[in-house]
Amino acid sequence: MMKYSKIIISFAMLLYITGCWSRHELNELNITLGLAIDKLNGRYYVSAQVVVPDALVAKKSDFHLPATTVEASGATLQEAIKRITTTTSRRIYLAHLRTVIISEELAKSGIRDILDFFSRNNQIRPDFYIVIAKDVSAQQVLSVIPRIEKVPSQRLYRTLQNSEKEWGPTTGVYLDKLILGMTNQGSEAVLTGVTVIGNDASSAGSKSNVERMEGAAAIQLRNLAVFKKDRLVGWLNEDQSKAYNYIMNNIQKTSGHLPCLNSDRLIGIDIMKSNTHVRAFVKNKRPIIHIQVNFFANVSEVQCPMNLNQETQLKQIEGEAEKKLKEIIVDTIDEVQKKYRTDIFRFGHKFHQSVPTYWISVKDHWNRVFETLQVEVSVDGKIVNTGSDRNSVINKLEQKEESAE
Amino acid sequence: MLSFEETNHDKLTADLSTNVQQIKAHLGNSSDVTIREFTVPINRGAVIVYLNNLVNKELVHSIMKSIFELLKTYSEKNTKINIPSLSYICKNLLVVSEPIIISELSELHNAILSGHTFLHFDGMAEGLAIDTAKIEKRNVTVPVSQNVIRGPQEAFTESSETNLSLIRKKIKNQNLWCESKFIGDISKTKIEVMFIKGIADEKIIHSILKRLDSIKIEGVFEGNYIEELIQDNNNTLFPTVYNTERPDVVAAALLEGRVSIIVDGTPFVLLAPALFTTFIQSAEDYYHKDYGFTRLLRFFAFFITLLSPSIFISLVTYHQEMLPTPLLINLASQRESTPFPAYIEALFLETVFELLREASIRMPKAIGSPISIVGALILGQSAVEAGLVSTGMVIVVALTAISGFTLPSVEIGIPIRILRFIFMGAAAVFGFFGVMAMIIVTILHLCHLESFGIPYMSPFAPFKLKSQKDNLIRMPWWRMHYKPDSYRRQYITEKKINTEEEYIKHRKESPS
Numbered sequence: 001m002m003k004y005s006k007i008i009i010s011f012a013m014l015l016y017i018t019g020c021w022s023r024h025e026l027n028e029l030n031i032t033l034g035l036a037i038d039k040l041n042g043r044y045y046v047s048a049q050v051v052v053p054d055a056l057v058a059k060k061s062d063f064h065l066p067a068t069t070v071e072a073s074g075a076t077l078q079e080a081i082k083r084i085t086t087t088t089s090r091r092i093y094l095a096h097l098r099t100v101i102i103s104e105e106l107a108k109s110g111i112r113d114i115l116d117f118f119s120r121n122n123q124i125r126p127d128f129y130i131v132i133a134k135d136v137s138a139q140q141v142l143s144v145i146p147r148i149e150k151v152p153s154q155r156l157y158r159t160l161q162n163s164e165k166e167w168g169p170t171t172g173v174y175l176d177k178l179i180l181g182m183t184n185q186g187s188e189a190v191l192t193g194v195t196v197i198g199n200d201a202s203s204a205g206s207k208s209n210v211e212r213m214e215g216a217a218a219i220q221l222r223n224l225a226v227f228k229k230d231r232l233v234g235w236l237n238e239d240q241s242k243a244y245n246y247i248m249n250n251i252q253k254t255s256g257h258l259p260c261l262n263s264d265r266l267i268g269i270d271i272m273k274s275n276t277h278v279r280a281f282v283k284n285k286r287p288i289i290h291i292q293v294n295f296f297a298n299v300s301e302v303q304c305p306m307n308l309n310q311e312t313q314l315k316q317i318e319g320e321a322e323k324k325l326k327e328i329i330v331d332t333i334d335e336v337q338k339k340y341r342t343d344i345f346r347f348g349h350k351f352h353q354s355v356p357t358y359w360i361s362v363k364d365h366w367n368r369v370f371e372t373l374q375v376e377v378s379v380d381g382k383i384v385n386t387g388s389d390r391n392s393v394i395n396k397l398e399q400k401e402e403s404a405e
Numbered sequence: 406m407l408s409f410e411e412t413n414h415d416k417l418t419a420d421l422s423t424n425v426q427q428i429k430a431h432l433g434n435s436s437d438v439t440i441r442e443f444t445v446p447i448n449r450g451a452v453i454v455y456l457n458n459l460v461n462k463e464l465v466h467s468i469m470k471s472i473f474e475l476l477k478t479y480s481e482k483n484t485k486i487n488i489p490s491l492s493y494i495c496k497n498l499l500v501v502s503e504p505i506i507i508s509e510l511s512e513l514h515n516a517i518l519s520g521h522t523f524l525h526f527d528g529m530a531e532g533l534a535i536d537t538a539k540i541e542k543r544n545v546t547v548p549v550s551q552n553v554i555r556g557p558q559e560a561f562t563e564s565s566e567t568n569l570s571l572i573r574k575k576i577k578n579q580n581l582w583c584e585s586k587f588i589g590d591i592s593k594t595k596i597e598v599m600f601i602k603g604i605a606d607e608k609i610i611h612s613i614l615k616r617l618d619s620i621k622i623e624g625v626f627e628g629n630y631i632e633e634l635i636q637d638n639n640n641t642l643f644p645t646v647y648n649t650e651r652p653d654v655v656a657a658a659l660l661e662g663r664v665s666i667i668v669d670g671t672p673f674v675l676l677a678p679a680l681f682t683t684f685i686q687s688a689e690d691y692y693h694k695d696y697g698f699t700r701l702l703r704f705f706a707f708f709i710t711l712l713s714p715s716i717f718i719s720l721v722t723y724h725q726e727m728l729p730t731p732l733l734i735n736l737a738s739q740r741e742s743t744p745f746p747a748y749i750e751a752l753f754l755e756t757v758f759e760l761l762r763e764a765s766i767r768m769p770k771a772i773g774s775p776i777s778i779v780g781a782l783i784l785g786q787s788a789v790e791a792g793l794v795s796t797g798m799v800i801v802v803a804l805t806a807i808s809g810f811t812l813p814s815v816e817i818g819i820p821i822r823i824l825r826f827i828f829m830g831a832a833a834v835f836g837f838f839g840v841m842a843m844i845i846v847t848i849l850h851l852c853h854l855e856s857f858g859i860p861y862m863s864p865f866a867p868f869k870l871k872s873q874k875d876n877l878i879r880m881p882w883w884r885m886h887y888k889p890d891s892y893r894r895q896y897i898t899e900k901k902i903n904t905e906e907e908y909i910k911h912r913k914e915s916p917s
């Protein structure tokens with residue numbers, strides 16, 4: 001018994017001489033929610049947005065900045081991040097990273113080093129969004145103080161999430177999805193752009209920005225950046241971005257408009273649900289992509305006199321909507337094929353999955369095949385609801401005018 | 406002369422005055438001993454000896470009266486001036502309990518000390534002991550430590566006779582057998598072993614009786630004395646004998662085939678064997694129609710009360726990435742003003758809670774509630790405001806405490822409280838890795854335990870599907886015609902125990 005207890009006691013003492021490695025109290029960490037990465041003269045400039053926990057949950061009315069940005073530069077990313085400790089008392093803790101902002105210049109010269117760093121780092125979870133700063137430096141985007149959310153990076157994260165769900169032409173890309181999109185056979189990646197708007201961008205990072213009722217600096221999501229391998233080669237416009245998301249089956253909800261009965265007025269359409277099937281097949285030794293889009297939509301606005309009680313009218317709107325959607329999809333694919341020559345729609349991947357024998361024969365020169373790839377698009381839409389008022393107000397007003405005359 | 410041993414085999418003599426001398430000497434002439442000498446109708450000297458405060462004096466009086474009448478009629482019938490034999494007196498005396506014929510002084514002492522009245526006639530080397538005991542006892546009251554909302558509201562008392570009667574009242578069956586023993590070399594405490602013949606496993610009964618016989622102790626004043634002396638494994642914190650103050654629990658356990666040990670002098674009756682699940686189940690589970698929902702809740706509470714401080718420590722010192730970001734930020738802001746590491750903070754609060762708990766038990770009832778107010782308000786709120794501890798930690802410790810109080814048995818709370826501190830240490834050194842390692846060690850230990858030959862973790866391990874009817878949940882009564890048989894013979898692996906000898910051998914062999 002004595003022998004056993006001696007053994008047990010010595011083991012118990014062993015436990016404690018290890019100390020507590022990798023143990024960090026919460027007040028020894030700089031909880032980093034956002035990183036902005038710029039590159040200048042071959043050096044990485046990294047800004048880390050860290051929360052100031054006390055200020056973030058303070059109930060007092062006086063304003064404290066809930067987050068602060070610490071920055072440093074280095075030849076490699078890790079060097080830059082480690083160098084940040086020269087300016088702050090706590091270590092940078094990246095596990096809760098929400099957004100990484102990469103400057104456009106850096107993206108144009110290739111982001112493979114950055115992706116390698118993030119996927120190699122064992123502290124980082126791959127569930128943060130990566131965005132491209134358009135027209136401004138990445139650091140500028142990070143330092144715009146939001147008025148509703150508290151921490152800028154958190155705001156950017158939620159904005160992306162929400163606009164992806166409700167508006168459409170943006171898409172939130174997590175690190176793992178981005179790496180897959182870039183490295184998979186027959187596919188290329190896109191990233192959402194972000195920029196700073198507002199009358200007074202110079203005060204974006206100070207208290208006065210929050211105190212303005214209007215014209216305050218804010219961030220805005222801007223369409224999609226097209227990548228070829230890890231380099232940014234160009235931007236899609238809004239319609240093209242939306243078309244891209246239709247093709248990738250990313251659209252959950254969005255809004256659009258149609259011309260109204262040969263006039264210059266408009267009908268507003270709300271897409272409630274959209275579903276896309278992309279099929280790849282080879283016909284007469286020619287590769288063909290077939291895209292089938294099905295959507296359900298509501299009529300949200302009618303600016304012209306129109307009676308939606310009549311089914312023919314609804315059918316007409318449906319037809320117009322289908323036609324317009326098909327048009328923008330075809331145009332987008334055409335432009336990407338001709339101008340960027342990069343397969344962001346992952347058509348190659350589809351061939352890889354559906355017709356592997358064919359894929360083996362073309363995978364070495366897929367980009368050239370993609371440029372001339374035949375794409376068939378068919379759109380099937382259905383208007384399911386016309387809102388709570390079937391007969392438009394405009395219609396009623398015009399009827400009143402007629403009867404008055 | 407002074408002897409605590411049972412080896413005092415001095416015999417009574419035929420001479421009355423010598424006997425009286427001896428008794429006086431042995432009992433130290435104690436002031437509560439009454440020795441009344443008198444002459445009976447056949448003109449012979451006699452003596453009665455009893456302890457003043459242990460006997461019903463009216464009964465003694467009526468016994469004396471009936472003896473006088475008996476001898477009077479005897480002497481009228483028989484002309485010979487001779488005293489009848491003691492067996493004749495036993496047969497014809499008008500008393501309820503059977504008189505015992507006593508020839509040894511040690512027997513005489515035992516009889517007097519347990520409230521008998523000793524009757525001795527001059528010229529006889531034997532005497533009679535008649536039960537005249539009237540021992541002060543408390544009334545049957547409401548249970549204090551195991552309350553129920555719905556269900557019987559009576560509790561055992563300190564008197565083993567009352568307790569026996571309370572159990573008999575619940576099970577009116579001739580197969581409810583009872584065996585008494587006197588344990589304690591000096592205290593000679595009465596122990597009653599009760600079981601239902603035919604339901605309880607013979608080997609368990611046998612092994613309990615055998616273990617009781619082998620007890621060597623000076624005095625027994627609570628069931629725990631017995632519990633510690635008959636438990637299977639001494640190297641464990643976990644209880645392997647159940648105790649309860651509720652007659653309904655004992656009755657139900659007897660029906661399940663368990664054996665109850667009633668110790669005179671304490672309202673807590675022991676039940677053996679006792680399994681891990683026994684300590685989490687409550688009598689009330691059977692009295693409400695919730696089919697074990699609250700029991701599941703209690704199993705959940707068991708894990709909360711054991712693990713929540715250690716999980717919290719692990720999360721905030723090692724695994725911050727596992728917390729949702731907003732929660733992490735909130736916790737971080739609380740941490741800003743706390744000077745100590747989370748482990749020290751948890752240790753401090755847990756210790757304070759244990760102190761409060763202990764204080765509230767020791768405190769007289771009148772000042773008990775001020776103590777809890779002081780504890781809750783002053784220590785909790787002020788400690789946060791003073792920046793000693795963080796609010797999150799106070800909530801975790803409070804949660805731990807509340808969950809701990811949901812467990813119906815105080816006994817299981819003891820290992821949990823001790824293990825909690827060990828878990829916290831493991832969490833502080835290794836994070837979740839340490840907590841997991843400790844959980845594995847604990848489970849291994851629990852699976853290693855046995856209670857009177859039955860695996861402690863059954864019916865989880867070994868898993869018995871039939872017994873799950875009344876384990877984590879309780880099946881409705883209409884689904885339980887055949888009672889789960891955790892305590893029955895099937896559970897004892899035949900290799901381990903067939904006889905008590907093999908059992909003892911097995912215990913010696915097993916490395917513990």
